[in-house]
Amino acid sequence: MITVLGATGNVGAQVVRELTAAGTEVRAVARRPAAAAPGVQPWAGDLGDTAFLRRALDGARAAFVLLPFDVTAAGHAAHQARLGGSVVAALRDAAVPRVVALSSLGAEVPGGPDLARTGYLGSLHEQEQRLATLDAHVTRLRPGLFLESFLWSADAMRAHGVHADSIDPDVALPMVATRDVGRAAAAALLDPDAPAVVEVQGAADRTVPDVVAALGPALGVPDPAYVRVPDDEMEQLLRGAGLPADGARLHVAMNRAFNAGRIRAHGPRGSADGVLTVEEWAAGVAA
Numbered sequence: 001m002i003t004v005l006g007a008t009g010n011v012g013a014q015v016v017r018e019l020t021a022a023g024t025e026v027r028a029v030a031r032r033p034a035a036a037a038p039g040v041q042p043w044a045g046d047l048g049d050t051a052f053l054r055r056a057l058d059g060a061r062a063a064f065v066l067l068p069f070d071v072t073a074a075g076h077a078a079h080q081a082r083l084g085g086s087v088v089a090a091l092r093d094a095a096v097p098r099v100v101a102l103s104s105l106g107a108e109v110p111g112g113p114d115l116a117r118t119g120y121l122g123s124l125h126e127q128e129q130r131l132a133t134l135d136a137h138v139t140r141l142r143p144g145l146f147l148e149s150f151l152w153s154a155d156a157m158r159a160h161g162v163h164a165d166s167i168d169p170d171v172a173l174p175m176v177a178t179r180d181v182g183r184a185a186a187a188a189l190l191d192p193d194a195p196a197v198v199e200v201q202g203a204a205d206r207t208v209p210d211v212v213a214a215l216g217p218a219l220g221v222p223d224p225a226y227v228r229v230p231d232d233e234m235e236q237l238l239r240g241a242g243l244p245a246d247g248a249r250l251h252v253a254m255n256r257a258f259n260a261g262r263i264r265a266h267g268p269r270g271s272a273d274g275v276l277t278v279e280e281w282a283a284g285v286a287a
Ligand SMILES: NC(=O)c1ccc[n+]([C@@H]2O[C@H](COP(=O)([O-])OP(=O)(O)OC[C@H]3O[C@@H](n4cnc5c(N)ncnc54)[C@H](OP(=O)(O)O)[C@@H]3O)[C@@H](O)[C@H]2O)c1
Pocket: 005, 006, 007, 008, 009, 010, 011, 012, 029, 030, 031, 032, 033, 045, 046, 047, 048, 066, 067, 068, 069, 083, 102, 103, 104, 105, 124, 143, 144, 145, 146, 147, 149, 178
């Protein structure tokens, strides 16, 4: 049996699909889990509740873990530290021998004061440090930017034909569909020899304008534009959209790290066979 945290999320739901297709029993953890299905037991609870998590992990031969991201939570770093500490304490108490942890490219970089060096990713760096204290075989899964993160601006693209952000338009980044992140996570969970770090780089490095050009038509916007907003204006835009001040600051700091090349892959890109390109992913959104 394998316990999957974040089992209804972009990545976790794919992990559940892959594991059950491989004939593995799954405990699927979320605050509002999906209904039971063949091979899948729903476990409803909060990752901050260590005693609940300990039970959900009891007897698991492996676990998929993550640090769920709530852009609306004020005190982002403290919130992440609380959830991350609870997950690691429960893994330790339950003595789970095998862990695959969803992290990110750039999580190897310390966040520095106020997490200014890599923004949101500084909390994932701290979580990788906590996971390293476990007496377990831990694989840190480090994907590039999720293509699904562009869906946050779907309404703005439909309304104004524009995607706005503070990543430089000529910076090509590893971009990956969460379907492929979930596949990589499940493969690592089922591989006793999986390495300590698995980078998930997607089919090719692509720019933000590439993604906008593919996604616009999928959303019914034939000629979408990408607007590179100055950093301080981006922070104000995000505040106006309801993000707390620290969240807006961390988003812009993360983008600054993308622009400066601080968030990048270190190993060679694996085979792109069967990996969704940006255009294939966008066709799926349209469907
Ligand atoms: N976006 C990117 O480009 C990117 C790139 C690299 C890495 N990442 C990392 O990927 C992770 C997010 O993965 P994702 O997109 O698959 O997540 P997601 O789609 O937001 O799903 C989050 C999952 O966690 C559950 N959850 C949230 N808060 C919880 C809590 N307090 N207790 C228990 N369950 C909780 C949610 O279900 P309930 O709401 O029902 O609880 C859901 O199943 C983050 O760590 C992020 O930093 C993101």
